[in-house]
Amino acid sequence: MQHEPLLPSTEAKNLVVPQDGQGNLIDPKMTVLEDDQGQPINAASLHIDEEGRVVDQRNRPLLVLNGKALPKLSDDQPGEYLMGVKSNALAQPKRSAKAGNSLNFLVVGTDNGSDGANRSDVIVLAHVSGDRKRVDLIHVPRDLYVTIPGSGKNKINASYAYGGTPLLVQTLQPLIGVPIDHVAKVDFDGFKNMTDAIGGVTVTTPEGPRTFNGTDGLAWVRERYTVGQGDIGRGQRQMMFIRAVLTKGLSKQVLSNPQELSRFLNAATTNMVVDEGFTTNEMQKLALSMRNVRGNDIKMHTAPWTGVGTGPHGMSIVNMSEEQMAVLSEHLQNDTMKDYVDNVSPKSGFGR
Numbered sequence: 001m002q003h004e005p006l007l008p009s010t011e012a013k014n015l016v017v018p019q020d021g022q023g024n025l026i027d028p029k030m031t032v033l034e035d036d037q038g039q040p041i042n043a044a045s046l047h048i049d050e051e052g053r054v055v056d057q058r059n060r061p062l063l064v065l066n067g068k069a070l071p072k073l074s075d076d077q078p079g080e081y082l083m084g085v086k087s088n089a090l091a092q093p094k095r096s097a098k099a100g101n102s103l104n105f106l107v108v109g110t111d112n113g114s115d116g117a118n119r120s121d122v123i124v125l126a127h128v129s130g131d132r133k134r135v136d137l138i139h140v141p142r143d144l145y146v147t148i149p150g151s152g153k154n155k156i157n158a159s160y161a162y163g164g165t166p167l168l169v170q171t172l173q174p175l176i177g178v179p180i181d182h183v184a185k186v187d188f189d190g191f192k193n194m195t196d197a198i199g200g201v202t203v204t205t206p207e208g209p210r211t212f213n214g215t216d217g218l219a220w221v222r223e224r225y226t227v228g229q230g231d232i233g234r235g236q237r238q239m240m241f242i243r244a245v246l247t248k249g250l251s252k253q254v255l256s257n258p259q260e261l262s263r264f265l266n267a268a269t270t271n272m273v274v275d276e277g278f279t280t281n282e283m284q285k286l287a288l289s290m291r292n293v294r295g296n297d298i299k300m301h302t303a304p305w306t307g308v309g310t311g312p313h314g315m316s317i318v319n320m321s322e323e324q325m326a327v328l329s330e331h332l333q334n335d336t337m338k339d340y341v342d343n344v345s346p347k348s349g350f351g352r
Helices: 157-176 188-197 214-222 230-249 258-270 280-289 322-334
Strands: 002-004 062-065 068-071 103-112 118-128 135-139 145-147 153-155 182-187 201-205 208-212 272-275 298-302 305-310 316-320
Touching: 103 157, 103 188, 118 157, 118 230, 135 230, 145 157, 145 316, 153 157, 157 182, 157 322, 182 188, 188 214, 188 230, 188 258, 201 214, 201 230, 208 214, 214 230, 230 298, 230 305, 258 272
Parallel strands: 002 272, 103 182, 135 298
Antiparallel strands: 062 068, 103 118, 118 135, 145 153, 182 272, 201 208, 305 316
16 A cells, blocks of 8 residues: 555645636735736636745746736846735634544545546545444535635635645635545546455445446446536445445455455555555554444435536536535534435536
8 A cells, every 4th residue: 555645744825816706816906917918817827835925827926017917037027926815714623522533534536637637536525433333425526616725716626736635635624624534545447446356346326226347337437428417416426336335345245255355455555545644554443443334324425515607717616505514514523424414405407
């Protein structure tokens, strides 16, 4: 198994790129700034540097003069630096005493595209109850429109593109109100190999039970265009598949068969990267403590949303329900997910 620094090692930047409701870069007087062609500047393409300045994609600080923001190219260039704006919404949460022994895992499924880009194609928060009798899987839509520390408003998977899992953690934690204890990153081949190692899995779908080997299961969770509710529905498929793999991996059939268990653990550890604090010994203890978890004990949710829409500069986004996210946060903080109900997120269609 590989260990990498997947959790943040530094504090999250509480500065964001100043922007208006249309995603345009603005100055402290709320004036929309323009580039050298006289066009509004897309704030989502900018970041905050270590000195608190707004910088472009090439890390050049922006200088503002007469309603224009231009990258600094020389020391004698006129203008004032454009600075980031403090955002109290990015405060990182502390662990609540009421959380008891519950744990929160961030599971990131990555897809290295043909264009070479590394994407967080699957973002799932796994909440393990303190008594180790229940697991709640919360799918976070990758297009969820959120504020990213040191950047601004964008899709949540942009945080992974900008700063890997550490920035994704710092983006997600203020939303869910709990610290993330561990991170696991696995690519799609990892899901495939783990499935084949336990002889395939049976997934309970709305159309009835279906049995998949690794290749067929991978195609099923990757399908984009025939799934109801688009990427929301696709995320629900991904959780169904993760639940099926977890259920069989923790089953008596696998745990009592040393050869099959060895194949499963080898496939999991070979294709998985975890944070440096998540040791093999800790994994084994956790798996043993969860040995009585069955399929009905693994619940699935979607991070609260109100609808799919078009964001600034034409980007496709999923709008978050802030009120319902606060409810979810409260249940995670108090380890009361058994009482959590979401009557806000659309059950069909794409909301408003």
